[in-house]
Structures are given as C-alpha cells and as structure tokens.
Amino acid sequence: MSRKVVHVVGTGTIGEPLIGLLCDFKEDLGIDEVSFHKNTPLTTDRSKVKSLMSRGARLTTHGEKFDGFNAIGLKPEFQTEEAIDRASVVIDCTPKGFGHANKQRYYEKYLDNTEGFVAQGSEFEFGKMYARKINDSALVHGEDKFIQVVSCNTHNLSTIVNNLALIDGEDNLIEGRFNLIRRSNDVSQSTKFVPSPQVGKHQDNEFGTHHARDAALLFKTLNLDLNLFSSAMIVNSQYMHILHFHLKVKKP
Template sequence: MSKKTVHVVGTGTIGEPLIGLLSDYKESLGIDKVTFHKNSPLTYERAKVKDLMRRGAALAVDEEKVESFKEIGLEPSFSAEEAIKGASVVIDCTPKGIGHQNKHKYYEKFIDDGRGFLAQGSEQGFGMKYARGINDTALVNS
C-alpha cells in the first residue's frame, strides 16, 4: 500500500490553518505525511513555521533558498519538487495568479501519474471545480 502524503503550497490565510488541521488530524483522515512549501525565509514567520513542523508537517523550500532558511533556524526536509513528487495530492493555497505559475512550473510534470492537484478558489481556470459554496452553506445552516 502506498503512502498517502498531502503537500500544501503556501502558509498564508488558507494554507497555515489547513496544514495545521491536516497535521493534527492526519491519523483520522488516513494521511501518512503532511508536507508544506514556504516561499520566503521571513524571520517574523519563523514561529509559525516551527509550530507547523512541531505539529508534524515537513518543510519544503525552493532549492536555491535552503541556506536562507537554515540561516533563520529552519531546517527544510525537502526541496519543493521533491515534496510535490512524493505527494499523493497537492493543494495550492498561494495568492491569485501564483497557482497558475506553479501549475506550469511544477504540476504539469506530474499530471499523468494519478496525482491530484487542487487550487484555492481565487484561481479561476486552474481546473475543474470540485467544491463551491461550502463556507456559505455552513454559515446559512448555523
């Protein structure tokens, strides 16, 4: 049986809580490993990244930024491409437009091997929409 790995790209408003949720509930969700990509080595976000790592998620960064992350005390486990290659599903939570750039730079290389790629709602035209109105429905029914 193959490992079920979820890779989340982006640690912002959507990415950070998603990484935390997947890490905290990975056993009950049937996930073996959670990895996440952080683009910029920012000292003011170091605590957030360390917390995600403490919760069990593994940090991935662009190869050319590994040393910059190490300089601020963050030890990446994977390069961005290694994490994507090892993932069963990739969830792109980057700001509008970046998901399309990532699709062309990374995701299209793996599109034919059964891997799943999702992007947050602001990425129009990324692919087929699988979920919409979830937050609105939850609020209306509360």
C-alpha cells in the same frame, strides 16, 4: 501500498490552518505524512513555521533558499519539485494567480504519479469546480486531476440553492438573487482594510458578481442550468460574511 502524502503550497491565511488541521487529524483522514512549501525565509514567520513543524509537517522550499532557512533555524527537508513528486495530493494555497503559474511550471509535469492538484476559489479555471456535498458525484477519479475548490461565499450560495430549492426537484428553481455582505479582510491580515462600506460592481451582465457565476458553473458540472444573480459589498469589519437571498421556486 504507497504512502499517502499531502503537500500544501503556501502558509498564508488558508495554508497555515489547513496544514495544522491535516497534521492534527492525519490519522483520522488516512494520511501518512504532511509536507508544506514555504517560499521565503522570514524571521517574522519563523514561529509559525516552527509550530507547524512541531505538529509533524515537513518543510520544503526551493533549493537555492535552503541556506536562508537554515540561517534562521529552520531546516528544509525537500526541494520544491522533489516534494511535489513524492506527494499523493498537492493543495495550492498561494495568492491569486500563483496557482495557475505553479500549474504550468510544476504540476503538469507530475500528472502520472499524483492523484490530484487542488487550488482555492481565486484560481478560476484551474480545474473542475468543486463544493463539498454539492457536486461530489461530478468528480471522476483518475480523470479530474485539477480541482478548484470554490470560495466560501460560493459555497454558501450553492448550499442555500441546493438545500432550499433543488431539494424539491432539479427544475424547481425559477431564479435566485443574492446580496453578499463581506468582511474587509481576515483577522490574520494587516492590509486591504476599508474605512467604510464599498459596493462592488456588476462585472458580469448575466450573473452580476463572480459569486453567482461560479455557483452557476458549479451546478453545470451536474448538467444544471440555473438562473442566478449576485451583488456584493465590503464592510469595514473583520467578522464573517452575511448572505441575503431571495429564491423564487415552482414548489415552495
């Protein structure tokens, strides 16, 4: 039986805690090995990378950057494509746009020997949309090689629809309206903080913000066509999000 290797690309707000989580629960999850890609050798990130390595994760980077990492006391074990090639699953946690670039540059070359490639909510159209316990039945093993895990807000919105409206029938929802009040940035981030609340624009005439659009597309993988509309605003806080919703249903 082949070894189950999970490779995480990126060590930012999503990547770092995910790598640690996979390492800590490796045995429970049936994972043999965790590796991760770090793009740039920064002394400011050295303690973070050392911590991940001490928990069992194996460092990888581009071949030409090995010397830079060695110079700051970090020893990479695999080059970029070597790490992807030996992975069972690749999880891309890079900033917006990089997931698509990595897909074209690397991932599409390793479809034959990799179970799947997973990207985060910002990578729209990276692959089939997925939210845990919402559309698990829509995933086709061996066919859906590229998966986009929808954003936290889309998860929240979809869970409310699924558990409060669709539980009484797939045609029970007449319409859903949502207002997402979002934090300015994450506690680990030092940029993009706003000094006062900012109201987002309705970029989509049918759905409002991308949250309802993504949720509607998520449910379309289950052949459901839902009437959803969302608005969003950002507040000057680092606390978690608030979601206000109004559901109109046939059967209360």
